[in-house]
Amino acid sequence: MKLKEKTKILDKVSIERTLERLAHEIIEKVKAVEGIALVGIKNRGAPLAERIADKIMDIAGKRPPVGALDITLYRDDLTQVAEQPVVHATEIDFNIDGIKVILIDDVLFTGRTIRCALDALVDFGRPSQIQLAVLIDRGHRELPIRADYVGKNVPTAPKEVIEVRLSETDGKDEVVLCEKV
Amino acid sequence: MSKHFVWTKKDLLGLEYLSREEIEFILYTAASFKEVTTRQIKKVPALRGKTVVNLFYEPSTRTRTSFELAAKRLSADVINIAVEASSVKKGETLIDTGRNIEALKIDIIVVRHGSSGAPNILAHHVNSSVVNAGDGWHEHPTQALLDMFTLKEKLGRIEGLNVSIIGDIAHSRVARSNIWGLTKLGAKVTVCAPPLLIPEGIEKMGVRVTNDLDTALKGADAINVLRMQFERDAALAFPSKLEYFKQYGITAERLKKCKKEIVVMHPGPINRGIEISSEVADGQNSVILEQVTNGIAVRMAALYLVAHARPTGTRGGEKPL
Numbered sequence: 001m002k003l004k005e006k007t008k009i010l011d012k013v014s015i016e017r018t019l020e021r022l023a024h025e026i027i028e029k030v031k032a033v034e035g036i037a038l039v040g041i042k043n044r045g046a047p048l049a050e051r052i053a054d055k056i057m058d059i060a061g062k063r064p065p066v067g068a069l070d071i072t073l074y075r076d077d078l079t080q081v082a083e084q085p086v087v088h089a090t091e092i093d094f095n096i097d098g099i100k101v102i103l104i105d106d107v108l109f110t111g112r113t114i115r116c117a118l119d120a121l122v123d124f125g126r127p128s129q130i131q132l133a134v135l136i137d138r139g140h141r142e143l144p145i146r147a148d149y150v151g152k153n154v155p156t157a158p159k160e161v162i163e164v165r166l167s168e169t170d171g172k173d174e175v176v177l178c179e180k181v
Numbered sequence: 182m183s184k185h186f187v188w189t190k191k192d193l194l195g196l197e198y199l200s201r202e203e204i205e206f207i208l209y210t211a212a213s214f215k216e217v218t219t220r221q222i223k224k225v226p227a228l229r230g231k232t233v234v235n236l237f238y239e240p241s242t243r244t245r246t247s248f249e250l251a252a253k254r255l256s257a258d259v260i261n262i263a264v265e266a267s268s269v270k271k272g273e274t275l276i277d278t279g280r281n282i283e284a285l286k287i288d289i290i291v292v293r294h295g296s297s298g299a300p301n302i303l304a305h306h307v308n309s310s311v312v313n314a315g316d317g318w319h320e321h322p323t324q325a326l327l328d329m330f331t332l333k334e335k336l337g338r339i340e341g342l343n344v345s346i347i348g349d350i351a352h353s354r355v356a357r358s359n360i361w362g363l364t365k366l367g368a369k370v371t372v373c374a375p376p377l378l379i380p381e382g383i384e385k386m387g388v389r390v391t392n393d394l395d396t397a398l399k400g401a402d403a404i405n406v407l408r409m410q411f412e413r414d415a416a417l418a419f420p421s422k423l424e425y426f427k428q429y430g431i432t433a434e435r436l437k438k439c440k441k442e443i444v445v446m447h448p449g450p451i452n453r454g455i456e457i458s459s460e461v462a463d464g465q466n467s468v469i470l471e472q473v474t475n476g477i478a479v480r481m482a483a484l485y486l487v488a489h490a491r492p493t494g495t496r497g498g499e500k501p502l
Contacts, residue, residue: 070213073225073255073485086186087485089213123222 003161003178009136009154010175018151019048022133023055025149026102029131033060036100039067041117042088045105047168048135052104067092069103074116096125102148106164108134111145136175138162188486192304192311195320196361204362207482208330214485215478217254227485228257231288235261236278237314238294243449243473244314244324248291251480257289275299279307289484292316297354310487318352324448325358327479329366331472332403335444340367345397347373347429348407348456351380352414355448359405360386373397375429377418394429395438403444406431409456422455433460444468 010018030036033056040049046068057063070088103117114132121130133149138156154162154177161178165171186206196204217225233252235245245261252259262282264270273281275294282290289310292300297317304311315321333339344363350356350372363370364387371389372379373396384390391397398404409415411422419425431445445457445466453459462469 073217073227087210087213087482089216091216119226123224124220 002181003163004181005163006160006177006179008174008176009162010152012173015135015173015175018135019051020055022135022149022151023052023059026052026133027056027060029148030100030102033062033064036102037065037067037094037096038102038104039069039092039096039117039121041103041105041113042068042070042090043169044164044166045069045103047166048106049104050168052133065094067094069117069120071113071116071120074119076112076116090120092124096121096127098126098128100129100131101127102131102133104133106135106166107162108132108137108145108147108150109140109162111141111143114145115143135164136162187491189490191308191487191490192300192313193322193483193487194300194304194311194313196322196325196358196365197320199322199362199365201365204326204329204365207326207479207486208333210486211326211330211475211479211482214481215475217481218474218477224254224256226256228252228255228288228488231255231257231488232286233257233259233289233291233484234282234285234287235259235314236264236282236290236292237262238264238292238299239315241293241314243476244293244321247473247476248312248314248323248480248484251477251484252289252291254477255481255484257484260287275303276306279303279309283307283309289488291484310490312483312487315354317354318357319354320358320361321354321448322358322362323476323480323483324355325362326483327472327476328355328359328405328446328448329362330475330479331446331468332444334471334475335468336402336442339363342368342402343371343400344368344403344405345371345373345401346405346407347394347397347431349378349409349415349418350374350383350407351378351418352410353407355405356407357386360388364388371397371401373429375419375425378415394435398435398439398443401439401443403446404431405446405448406457408448408450408452411452411455426455426458430454430456430458431461432458433464436461436464436466442466446472449473 038049038053040046049066053063053066068091070090072085072087131148134147135151137150137153159180163176163178165174167173249259291312291314293314294316297319299316300311300313346356360370373391376392443466447469451462
């Protein structure tokens with residue numbers, strides 16, 4: 001699949017500001033930072049969760065525990081996706097029973113990834129609540145799923161692709177709207 | 182490991198047929214599955230709706246149990262066919278049995294057979310995936326993969342390690358699979374056994390051969406101690422158990438002369454006081470029980486990968502280009 005870049009939606013500075021706002025919103029909504037944990041969905045949700053945790057630390061003086069979830073084994077489309085997904089390790093080294101877990105991902109699209117993540121998460125325990133924070137919501141949901149915290153709403157056409165690039169995974173910070181060609 | 186590696190083989194028949202990259206990919210995938218086996222809920226839905234049959238022509242408890250657990254932890258349905266109680270006794274051929282199993286819409290056949298090459302024949306005649314759980318004196322790929330997985334976990338790498346395989350090399354499919362896998366991943370392999378238990382021409386597989394245990398132990402980063410099957414083939418080549426223990430048994434005194442961090446592996450079941458002393462088997466350097474735990478993760482990876490082979494799944498008996 002080849003992509004043509006159309007417009008840059010966020011640059012390095014605006015990504016930082018957006019994450020900072022998300023951190024503030026999370027603190028405001030959960031009230032007590034104790035008793036929450038952030039779980040990033042691999043690949044790019046994981047570094048985003050780390051960054052948001054750092055910002056919560058700066059603002060509230062306490063860093064929530066951070067985990068990373070690989071949802072490959074829970075996908076409902078293993079035989080349909082063109083590219084065979086590689087199974088990566090899940091790293092959640094704390095007990096999620098009875099706490100508020102905030103799932104973090106880069107882009108919310110059909111909602112199927114989040115469905116997988118919910119299935120995967122409940123195999124680890126029973127959180128008191130699961131919330132969802134995403135950097136970009138691009139619409140086109142196929143399941144009844146919505147985000148509690150949205151960095152930026154970006155209306156898209158189905159053939160468009162949102163490319164989130166992060167320094168941890170891609171060497172630089174930017175969000176670009178692309179088109180399949 | 183590349184994020185975009187694509188697994189293409191529908192079968193896992195032996196490490197001889199896999200490339201270095203494929204072996205490394207199985208080990209990488211197994212690491213993710215190991216995490217699953219440490220959870221409170223040790224189950225993922227990756228093979229939901231798939232059926233795995235364990236077709237065992239030789240008795241086996243540990244390998245069959247390990248495969249069964251691996252399949253169940255992937256949410257597959259599992260049935261076990263022990264041949265003593267099956268129509269094979271009535272004269273059905275392997276290929277007919279395979280076709281009948283396929284007609285039952287089974288996705289993966291895990292086969293153990295007394296004849297070398299039987300899984301290859303089966304894989305050629307059915308479209309289901311075939312995983313070799315040990316065939317004759319040929320290969321036991323998942324055992325070698327779990328040995329390598331354990332080594333990598335303990336020592337951080339395989340490339341450049343000195344690994345000695347000690348025991349009945351001639352009648353050991355575990356030895357053969359380990360030699361293929363370890364040499365492909367860049368380890369230096371030594372095989373050590375009494376002369377009659379070293380198969381002719383084994384050095385062509387790229388291993389050093391010795392009949393002297395001290396030579397095999399010197400400088401070794403890891404040893405893989407094979408079970409001496411005195412109830413079977415080994416007795417013909419080395420008649421006395423006591424004599425074997427004196428010359429080739431791994432004891433605490435011998436281990437003292439080795440590298441301090443030497444990793445001691447054994448595929449099990451162990452014969453205490455024949456190929457290994459209790460002190461070593463239960464000692465600091467032994468990873469024998471970790472091997473058992475890792476076996477499930479490696480077999481989960483093997484089942485998962487063959488079940489999702491792309492694009493259509495090439496037959497596994499062909500050598501890599």
